[in-house]
Amino acid sequence: MTPPLGAELVDRSPSAGDVTLFGHWICPYSVRVSFALAQRGIVHDVVDVPPTAARPRGFVVPTEFVEHSPRGEIPMVRIGADYRADSLPILDWLEESFDGRSLLPADEVGRALVRDRTVWIDAHVFAPMIGIYYGTDETRIADASTSLAAGLAAMGEWLEESPWLAGQEPTVAEAAVIPVYVRLDALRRLGFAGPVDPRVAEHITRCTALAGWNAVAWTDEQSSDFVGRFERYRAARRAQSQG
Ligand SMILES: N[C@@H](CCC(=O)N[C@@H](CS)C(=O)NCC(=O)O)C(=O)O
Known part of the structure; x- marks a missing residue:
């Protein structure tokens, strides 16, 4: 079977565990970031944080998310000790932070x-x-x-x-x-x-x-x-x- 385009990429992130996405499948902004991480082959963890309207009763919002998210919005990404929110700036940040298959042209x-x-x-x-x-x-x-x-x-x-x-x-x-x-x-x-x-x-x-x-x-x-x-x-x- 032919692997999907991009699947042959080697992960160049510093090490597994260094990148975490706080997001949820139902959030279109999170989906942008999930797509980019997977397309670029960046190994990452996912912490599921549903949007407020989709949180199950009793859902406890992770402290790390509360402490680092400027507006309480998903997606938020951690790379090492740094955090960013907002899907389009996150996509740019991933471009700056990782080599490998870029989602931006060279010129x-x-x-x-x-x-x-x-x-x-x-x-x-x-x-x-x-x-x-x-x-x-x-x-x-x-x-x-x-x-x-x-x-x-x-x-x-x-x-x-x-x-x-x-x-x-x-x-x-x-x-x-x-x-x-x-x-x-x-x-x-x-x-x-x-x-x-x-x-x-x-x-x-x-x-x-x-x-x-x-x-x-x-x-x-x-x-x-x-x-x-x-x-x-x-x-x-x-x-x-x-x-
Ligand atoms: N401009 C932001 C919008 C992000 C956003 O609106 N996220 C929603 C979920 S889809 C959110 O977290 N809303 C706050 C909440 O549910 O409490 C982006 O591009 O990432």
């Missing part, structure tokens, strides 16, 4: 393109994605759905030029968008009605062959758990607004 022009596209994805793809599942009325859900389809179509234009979002190799831009791909089925069940640009559909297929994909792909159970949570959230908000 400055290429790097600038990755940064521009990553920020664009955050505003025009991630934001409508979140708008869909936090949408509580049909109009807002439909508007977010239209915006997400438009964002994906714009990404399709980039993919006309190259197989990856910002060039000939997977980059931080792939890490930025991967949570959208991971939850696409769940988004459909929560109201995403728009088409997925065919060039993006092909890109999704390419992404599923990456080593990082295996670390973040959802099972059907995870998709259903996610959908169920947001259906209950919507029902509760509707009941609130009627009462």
